[in-house]
Amino acid sequence: MAGVRPSAIRELLRLGADPSVISFGGGYPDASLFPVDELAAVYAHLLVREHADALQYTTSNGLPALRARVAERLTADGMPTTADDVLIIQGGQQGLDLAAKLVVDPGSVVVTENPTFLGALIAFAPTEPTYAPVRTDADGMDTDDLQRVLEAHTDVRMIYTVPDFQNPTGATLSLERRHRLLALADEHDLLVVEDTPYRAHRYEGTSLPTLRSLDTSGRVLHLGSFSKILAPGLRLGWAAGSPDLVERLGLLKLAADTQNSTLNMAATSRYLEAYDIDAHLARARPVYRRKRDLMLETMAATFPDEVLRTRPEGGLFVWLTFPEGFDAADFLGRVLLPEAAVAYVPGATFFPVTQETNHARMSFSGVPDDRLVDGITRMGRLLHREL
Amino acid sequence: MAGVRPSAIRELLRLGADPSVISFGGGYPDASLFPVDELAAVYAHLLVREHADALQYTTSNGLPALRARVAERLTADGMPTTADDVLIIQGGQQGLDLAAKLVVDPGSVVVTENPTFLGALIAFAPTEPTYAPVRTDADGMDTDDLQRVLEAHTDVRMIYTVPDFQNPTGATLSLERRHRLLALADEHDLLVVEDTPYRAHRYEGTSLPTLRSLDTSGRVLHLGSFSKILAPGLRLGWAAGSPDLVERLGLLKLAADTQNSTLNMAATSRYLEAYDIDAHLARARPVYRRKRDLMLETMAATFPDEVLRTRPEGGLFVWLTFPEGFDAADFLGRVLLPEAAVAYVPGATFFPVTQETNHARMSFSGVPDDRLVDGITRMGRLLHREL
Numbered sequence: 018m019a020g021v022r023p024s025a026i027r028e029l030l031r032l033g034a035d036p037s038v039i040s041f042g043g044g045y046p047d048a049s050l051f052p053v054d055e056l057a058a059v060y061a062h063l064l065v066r067e068h069a070d071a072l073q074y075t076t077s078n079g080l081p082a083l084r085a086r087v088a089e090r091l092t093a094d095g096m097p098t099t100a101d102d103v104l105i106i107q108g109g110q111q112g113l114d115l116a117a118k119l120v121v122d123p124g125s126v127v128v129t130e131n132p133t134f135l136g137a138l139i140a141f142a143p144t145e146p147t148y149a150p151v152r153t154d155a156d157g158m159d160t161d162d163l164q165r166v167l168e169a170h171t172d173v174r175m176i177y178t179v180p181d182f183q184n185p186t187g188a189t190l191s192l193e194r195r196h197r198l199l200a201l202a203d204e205h206d207l208l209v210v211e212d213t214p215y216r217a218h219r220y221e222g223t224s225l226p227t228l229r230s231l232d233t234s235g236r237v238l239h240l241g242s243f244s245k246i247l248a249p250g251l252r253l254g255w256a257a258g259s260p261d262l263v264e265r266l267g268l269l270k271l272a273a274d275t276q277n278s279t280l281n282m283a284a285t286s287r288y289l290e291a292y293d294i295d296a297h298l299a300r301a302r303p304v305y306r307r308k309r310d311l312m313l314e315t316m317a318a319t320f321p322d323e324v325l326r327t328r329p330e331g332g333l334f335v336w337l338t339f340p341e342g343f344d345a346a347d348f349l350g351r352v353l354l355p356e357a358a359v360a361y362v363p364g365a366t367f368f369p370v371t372q373e374t375n376h377a378r379m380s381f382s383g384v385p386d387d388r389l390v391d392g393i394t395r396m397g398r399l400l401h402r403e404l
Numbered sequence: 405m406a407g408v409r410p411s412a413i414r415e416l417l418r419l420g421a422d423p424s425v426i427s428f429g430g431g432y433p434d435a436s437l438f439p440v441d442e443l444a445a446v447y448a449h450l451l452v453r454e455h456a457d458a459l460q461y462t463t464s465n466g467l468p469a470l471r472a473r474v475a476e477r478l479t480a481d482g483m484p485t486t487a488d489d490v491l492i493i494q495g496g497q498q499g500l501d502l503a504a505k506l507v508v509d510p511g512s513v514v515v516t517e518n519p520t521f522l523g524a525l526i527a528f529a530p531t532e533p534t535y536a537p538v539r540t541d542a543d544g545m546d547t548d549d550l551q552r553v554l555e556a557h558t559d560v561r562m563i564y565t566v567p568d569f570q571n572p573t574g575a576t577l578s579l580e581r582r583h584r585l586l587a588l589a590d591e592h593d594l595l596v597v598e599d600t601p602y603r604a605h606r607y608e609g610t611s612l613p614t615l616r617s618l619d620t621s622g623r624v625l626h627l628g629s630f631s632k633i634l635a636p637g638l639r640l641g642w643a644a645g646s647p648d649l650v651e652r653l654g655l656l657k658l659a660a661d662t663q664n665s666t667l668n669m670a671a672t673s674r675y676l677e678a679y680d681i682d683a684h685l686a687r688a689r690p691v692y693r694r695k696r697d698l699m700l701e702t703m704a705a706t707f708p709d710e711v712l713r714t715r716p717e718g719g720l721f722v723w724l725t726f727p728e729g730f731d732a733a734d735f736l737g738r739v740l741l742p743e744a745a746v747a748y749v750p751g752a753t754f755f756p757v758t759q760e761t762n763h764a765r766m767s768f769s770g771v772p773d774d775r776l777v778d779g780i781t782r783m784g785r786l787l788h789r790e791l
Contacts, residue, residue, distance in 0.1 A: 048456035056459070057451035064444035069435035072443070072635035107494060107661035114660045118530055139659045143505055248459035250666035272526045273501045274494035278665050279637035 039392035040360040044184065044245075044333050045383030047308075050301045051248045055292050059284045071283040077271040078263075079105025079255075080282035086289040087241075087255045094216075095230035096239065096257065104263050104270060105277050109214050109254040112240040113140035115269045116175065116210050116256075121146045126173040128166060130158050132367030132376070134184045134212065137177055148369035149173065155327070157183060157190030160197040167205050175208045180228060182215040182332025185367045185378035189330055192225050203234055208262075214242040214254075215332035217298050220306035222330045235259035238266075243285060245333070246298060251281045305333070305382055308389060312381040315390050319397025321404050326379075333382040336364070339375040340404065346374065348403060357395040426779035427747040431571065431632075431720050432770030434695075437688045438635045442679045446671045458670040464658040465650075466492025466642075467669035473676040474628075474642045481603075482617035483626065483644065491650050491657060492664050496601050496641040499627040500527035502656045503562065503597050503643075508533045513560040515553060517545050519754030519763070521571045521599065524564055535756035536560065542714070544570060544577030547584040554592050562595045567615060569602040569719025572754045572765035576717055579612050590621055595649075601629040601641075602719035604685050607693035609717045622646035625653075630672060632720070633685060638668045692720070692769055695776060699768040702777050706784025708791050713766075720769040723751070726762040727791065733761065735790060744782040 063071040078084065084100040091098040106112050113136065121127060123145035129137065131150030138148075149170050152162040158178055167173060176198065180190035190198070202209045211228040229239040235258070242254035256266055270276075288294070312335055316326055325338040339345060346363035353359050364376025381389060450458040465471065471487040478485040493499050500523065508514060510532035516524065518537030525535075536557050539549040545565055554560060563585065567577035577585070589596045598615040616626040622645070629641035643653055657663075675681070699722055703713055712725040726732060733750035740746050751763025768776060 043461065045461060048460050051455060051459045053451060053455040053459070056455075057448065060447040060451055061444065064440060064447055068438060068440040068443075072438045072440070072637035073435050074430065074432055074631075074636045111661040136662065143656060143659055244461075248667075249461045250459035250670075252661070252663065252665040269530060272530055273660065274498040274639070275523065276639065278639040278668055280635075281665055281668065283637075 038354070038358050038360050039384060039388050039395075041379040041381070041384060041392065042360045042362050043383060044380050046245050046249065046333075047301075047304060047382055050304060052288070052292065052297050055288060056248070056284065059287045059291065060280075063280065063283050063287065067283065071280045073279060075276060075279045075282070077276045078267045079103070079277060080279065080286055083282045083286035083289075086286050087257070090289075091239070091241075091257055095226050098257055101260060102257050102263055104256045104267050105282060106240075106254045106256050106270060107274065107277055108244055108249075108252050109212055109240045109242040110136055110140055111270070111273070112238070112254060112256040112266075113137050113177075113210070113212070115266045115273065116208070116238055117141045117144040117146070118269050119265055120174040120208055122174075124172075126170045128163070128170075128173055128176045128207075129369055130178060130183060130186075131369065132185055132364060132373075133177065133369060134179055135362075135366055137212070138369055141177075146174070150369045153183070153186060153188055155188055156194060157188045158194065158198065160194045160201065163198060164201055167201055167207075173205060173207055175210055176202055177210045177212070178228070179212045179215075181213055181225070182218065182329050182334070184215070184332070185334055185362070185364065185376075186336040187327045187329025187332055187334045189225065195225065195228055195231055199228060199231055199237075202236055207236065209237045210240065211237050212240045214240075214245050216241070217246050218302060218305055218333070219331035220302055220309060229257065235262070238262055246294065247285065247288065251278075251285060253277060253281055253285055308381040308384070308386065309335070311386060311389055312379065312393060315393040316397070319394045321397075321401050323404060324400060333380045335379045335381065337361075337377040337379060339377070341375060343375040343404070345377045349377075352399050352403060353396060357392070357399055359392045359396050425741070425745050425747050426771060426775050426782075428766040428768070428771060428779065429747045429749050430770060431767050433632050433636065433720075434688075434691060434769055437691060439675070439679065439684050442675060443635070443671065446674045446678065447667075450667065450670050450674065454670070458667045460666060462663060462666045462669070464663045465654045466490070466664060467666065467673055470669045470673035470676075473673050474644070477676075478626070478628075478644055482613050485644055488647060489644050489650055491643045491654050492669060493627075493641045493643050493657060494661065494664055495631055495636075495639050496599055496627045496629040497523055497527055498657070498660070499625070499641060499643040499653075500524050500564075500597070500599070502653045502660065503595070503625055504528045504531040504533070505656050506652055507561040507595055509561075511559075513557045515550070515560055515563045515594075516756055517565060517570060517573075518756065519572055519751060519760075520564065520756060521566055522749075522754055524599070525756055528564075533561070537756045540570070540573060540575055542575055543581060544575045545581065545585065547581045547588065550585060550588055554588055554594075560592060560594055562597055563589055564597045564599070565615070566599045566602075568600055568612070569605065569716050569721070571602070571719070572721055572749070572751065572763075573723040574714045574716025574719055574721045576612065582612065582615055582618055586615060586618055586624075589623055594623065596624045597627065598624050599627045601627075601632050603628070604633050605689060605692055605720070606718035607689055607696060616644065622649070625649055633681065634672065634675065638665075638672060640664060640668055640672055695768040695771070695773065696722070698773060698776055699766065699780060702780040703784070706781050708784075708787050710791060711787060720767045722766045722768065724748075724764045724766060726764070728762060730762040730791070732764045736764075739786050739790060740783060744779070744786055746779045746783050
């Protein structure tokens with residue numbers, strides 16, 4: 018238990034539930050985009066027509082029909098995949114837990130972006146890794162620094178990356194760096210965990226090939242999630258990789274919780290068969306794009322110039338960098354929440370080793386437009402006063 | 405990964421899915437008992453009226469309304485419990501995984517019944533425990549032997565027990581032994597994990613108080629599941645214990661998979677509010693009781709006398725003991741499956757240390773009556789020929 022971090026995510030979920038606070042904290046999708054009528058029809062069908070199967074146990078690796086649907090989607094995304102290469106998991110988070118269980122021993126090294134996804138640090142913590150964070154910029158993980166880091170550490174077990182619209186910075190790993198990262202992983206014979214919850218939410222530019230599609234050594238574990246493309250409340254994701262890797266993860270999945278909800282797997286499978294999720298995503302993207310633009314425009318209009326912000330091409334997050342010496346956690350607790358009822362995630366918690374205090378993660382996805390503008394404007398006013 | 409056992413449970417799930425085999429293997433509830441109309445109404449309500457909440461993320465310890473409903477039910481079962489004492493988990497299995505993560509280090513000792521639940525051995529395996537199995541009889545874990553075992557081992561971390569209608573033997577821990585087990589746990593200052601998936605399915609006799617209700621030291625972690633009382637496909641269970649224990653397990657739950665399905669938690673909570681689950685259970689019990697009686701009567705009529713069987717007062721399982729030297733796995737693979745298309749779970753896999761080959765676990769819960777009689781009769785004929 019020594020390594021379990023105090024739970025910032027739990028705090029966020031709690032804040033997100035307080036309706037009086039305008040929270041840019043959680044990475045919640047916009048609930049108004051959930052395909053509710055379609056899901057209602059799917060659940061009604063399953064519970065009226067196929068209830069015995071949908072409510073019973075099923076195979077631990079996941080409902081075969083859903084694994085096949087996921088394999089089709091991954092194949093269409095440049096990763097030739099069969100149902101056997103897919104493990105259905107309890108959201109992407111479970112893939113992080115299982116991957117760490119598989120390869121990390123106490124004290125062994127996990128390489129991450131710096132900063133990195135807080136949920137990954139929480140998932141990895143029980144296995145007690147040492148972290149080797151790698152510098153990032155607007156093109157994601159700096160592979161020159163990655164090379165230095167890999168040469169400086171023995172006993173590295175895993176490179177963990179969110180290549181598309183990273184959490185928390187919003188940065189996307191460039192194509193050149195994707196190739197370089199894989200070459201370095203080959204050279205050092207490392208597992209690469211590619212976490213892609215935001216991949217479908219690109220608002221401009223061209224989609225880059227996944228690491229798994231470029232991998233020739235079967236070393237990439239590709240994680241994805243239905244939380245951001247369908248609904249988080251179903252709690253479904255997938256892990257895809259080499260048969261050997263998926264087999265070993267499947268045994269750990271069985272040990273951890275036997276299986277996912279049969280009903281939710283059947284519903285998601287049927288949704289993918291009966292409806293067009295790509296059309297659904299095509300409807301969602303402009304909404305998120307507008308929210309991103311609204312957030313960036315309102316920041317441009319109301320924030321002091323010395324507050325730097327990223328411009329993500331997709332995903333849910335804008336990353337703020339305040340001047341050196343600014344403490345984003347202190348500002349949140351002392352000023353922003355009590356005076357403006359506005360919240361973000363202080364950035365320090367996303368740094369695995371040396372916590373930088375002058376950052377914040379802002380999510381634009383789950384906040385209605387008027388409250389988004391209102392919240393950013395209030396925050397800008399207080400930042401002007403503070404800086 | 406060294407400790408992950410070849411997955412007998414996965415094999416069972418696969419066999420259970422082959423409709424031509426009469427399988428007494430899986431611990432499947434009878435699908436014809438699922439309260440389908442009620443669940444259909446509940447999902448329809450949630451997806452039409454409350455979809456934004458039911459499809460969104462929620463707090464990681466579980467939907468507050470469901471935690472409150474579970475607390476009420478545990479309180480009514482003799483365990484005064486508040487919602488804060490309850491953690492919603494991904495079936496009872498996840499409670500085993502989290503408990504082992506919390507207290508087991510490689511080589512440290514876990515005490516179990518001998519034989520014990522296979523799923524627990526699978527859940528504990530990644531933490532690499534040493535097992536100290538305790539003799540069992542018709543009254544469950546032999547507490548005299550437990551005393552000897554505890555005195556013989558240093559570094560014991562946990563006593564794991566299924567006190568009601570144990571898996572695989574069907575035995576129920578007597579009241580006297582419940583008190584004695586807790587006294588020994590107090591003396592040695594040990595965590596007791598009480599796993600109660602079958603507790604509501606008592607077909608005769610009087611319900612005994614849970615270990616948690618008798619515990620005065622806050623050392624019992626009480627696990628339960630909706631799989632056998634509502635439907636496995638929802639994949640929901642609970643862990644209840646002292647606030648400190650639940651808090652620490654909650655952090656591990658957050659790390660493992662963030663949360664359970666919001667939709668399924670909301671549906672189960674609403675089902676418990678809108679319908680009478682006790683009336684549902686009162687309708688299910690005579691069905692299972694009849695299946696148990698049918699299995700035992702058919703065995704009495706068709707099995708050789710030298711095949712011993714337990715007579716469980718509840719639950720889903722009858723445990724067979726064949727004569728010394730009989731190999732139940734060999735008989736299954738060589739005779740029973742190929743000649744009669746009948747399956748059970750060979751008993752060896754339920755023994756943590758010294759595997760006894762002359763046992764089988766037979767589940768009566770998920771097999772329609774006519775197939776149950778047919779399967780047992782075919783098995784009896786082949787046993788007569790073999791013995």
